[in-house]
Amino acid sequence: MLEAKTHLSRLVEAIENGSEKEVIIARNGKPVARLVPIEAQPTRGKRRLGALAGKYPDMTLEQFNADDELIARMFNGDAE
Structure with a gap:
C-alpha cells in the first residue's frame, strides 16, 4: 500500500500507456484493489432536438x- 501511494502517478502512467494491463494493490500481503484502464465509452450519435415535432397537437399553456x-x-386519491 505504501509503495502504491508513493508511486501512484507512475502506476497510473503505466496503465495509460499500456505497459501494464492492471496493477494489484495489496495491504499486508493481501490483494485489496485493482488499478485498470477505463474502457473507452462508446460515443452516442448526435441528439436531435425536436425529434417528436408534429407527432402531438400544438396546445396553449391553458390547455396544457x-x-x-x-x-x-388522482394523486391524492380523491378522483371519482
Missing part, C-alpha cells in the same frame, strides 16, 4: 394546464 386539478385529485 386544464387537467391539473383532476391530476392532483
Whole structure:
C-alpha cells in the first residue's frame, strides 16, 4: 500500500500507456484493489432536438394546464 501511494502517478502512467494491463494493490500481503484502464465509452450519435415535432397537437399553456386539478385529485386519491 505504501509503495502504491508513493508511486501512484507512475502506476497510473503505466496503465495509460499500456505497459501494464492492471496493477494489484495489496495491504499486508493481501490483494485489496485493482488499478485498470477505463474502457473507452462508446460515443452516442448526435441528439436531435425536436425529434417528436408534429407527432402531438400544438396546445396553449391553458390547455396544457386544464387537467391539473383532476391530476392532483388522482394523486391524492380523491378522483371519482
